[in-house]
Amino acid sequence: MNSTVNLRLQDKHALLTGAAGGIGLAVASAYLDQGARCSVADMGAQPTPELAALMSAHPDTLQYLRADVTQLAQIDALIEAAQQRFGPISTLFNNAAIFDMAPLLESGEAMFDKLFAVNVKGAFFVMQKVLAQMVAHQVQGAAVVNMASQAGRRGEALVSHYCASKAAVISYTQSAALAMAAHRIRVNAIAPGVIATSMWQHVDALFAKYENLAPGEKKKRVGAAVPLGYMGDPTDICGAAVFLASAEASYITAQTLNVDGGNVMS
Numbered sequence: 001m002n003s004t005v006n007l008r009l010q011d012k013h014a015l016l017t018g019a020a021g022g023i024g025l026a027v028a029s030a031y032l033d034q035g036a037r038c039s040v041a042d043m044g045a046q047p048t049p050e051l052a053a054l055m056s057a058h059p060d061t062l063q064y065l066r067a068d069v070t071q072l073a074q075i076d077a078l079i080e081a082a083q084q085r086f087g088p089i090s091t092l093f094n095n096a097a098i099f100d101m102a103p104l105l106e107s108g109e110a111m112f113d114k115l116f117a118v119n120v121k122g123a124f125f126v127m128q129k130v131l132a133q134m135v136a137h138q139v140q141g142a143a144v145v146n147m148a149s150q151a152g153r154r155g156e157a158l159v160s161h162y163c164a165s166k167a168a169v170i171s172y173t174q175s176a177a178l179a180m181a182a183h184r185i186r187v188n189a190i191a192p193g194v195i196a197t198s199m200w201q202h203v204d205a206l207f208a209k210y211e212n213l214a215p216g217e218k219k220k221r222v223g224a225a226v227p228l229g230y231m232g233d234p235t236d237i238c239g240a241a242v243f244l245a246s247a248e249a250s251y252i253t254a255q256t257l258n259v260d261g262g263n264v265m266s
């Protein structure tokens with residue numbers, strides 16, 4: 001790394017949830033490249049091999065912390081442990097989420113509870129508790145980036161609970177941005193379109209079941225339907241994730257930025 005280069009996240013401490021793989025891990029790597037120290041949280045007892053490789057490359061600036069974001073006590077312990085090593089958290093990449101789907105008339109209470117526990121309750125309380133410590137420490141240049149989805153922009157017959165959970169993320173982003181404006185803490189979100197991660201393996205399998213498609217067919221179709229012509233890669237989210245966390249976005253708050261190859265126009 002060239003120390004004369006002006007890094008966008010120099011001296012920041014970023015907490016990234018659900019970042020042992022997929023989009024979160026790609027963003028952790030981008031934040032490290034921009035000079036941040038990163039605390040990565042996820043469910044596993046051990047880091048994934050991909051995360052372990054990144055940790056070997058950044059032994060002094062990257063740590064893994066196990067936490068289930070549905071458990072408020074674990075969120076408290078996560079924030080405490082993150083701060084203990086790298087100091088007050090200045091950047092939150094609030095990313096942990098799960099996907100499930102079923103026809104609306106079959107979308108029962110168990111699916112609702114499971115999705116809302118992670119995608120809404122977990123996302124809200126991680127954000128609230130990190131914001132509280134940002135306020136308490138009067139962190140300068142603090143920013144939250146929530147992970148919404150194009151699914152939060154409009155409903156889908158087969159995906160009602162997930163769509164609603166991501167609409168909630170967009171709404172909480174707006175409320176939190178207004179609540180935190182006086183503290184100069186910015187709160188924004190990213191709404192990805194379709195990104196090739198393990199989550200999409202799961203999505204593809206479910207669409208295959210409910211739309212009677214061959215495995216891989218839905219993924220191929222949605223990729224081809226993107227105006228830019230292809231399904232995104234996790235690294236396609238990194239530019240927006242760095243930008244919204246950085247001083248370059250200092251006059252941007254309460255926004256949800258579509259990063260989706262043109263799928264949604266707003």
Ligand SMILES: NC(=O)c1ccc[n+]([C@@H]2O[C@H](COP(=O)([O-])OP(=O)(O)OC[C@H]3O[C@@H](n4cnc5c(N)ncnc54)[C@H](O)[C@@H]3O)[C@@H](O)[C@H]2O)c1
Nearest residue numbers: 018022023068069095096097147149192193194195197199
């Ligand atoms: N992949 C896409 O096409 C796509 C599109 C739109 C939005 N998103 C959103 O982007 C974010 C990242 O998705 P991804 O595609 O990288 O998926 P992913 O499944 O690879 O990553 C999600 C991570 O969250 C973790 N997680 C799940 N429950 C958790 C919990 N209770 N506590 C802590 N961690 C938990 C998982 O272990 C996993 O590592 C999610 O918020 C997702 O909804 C993804």
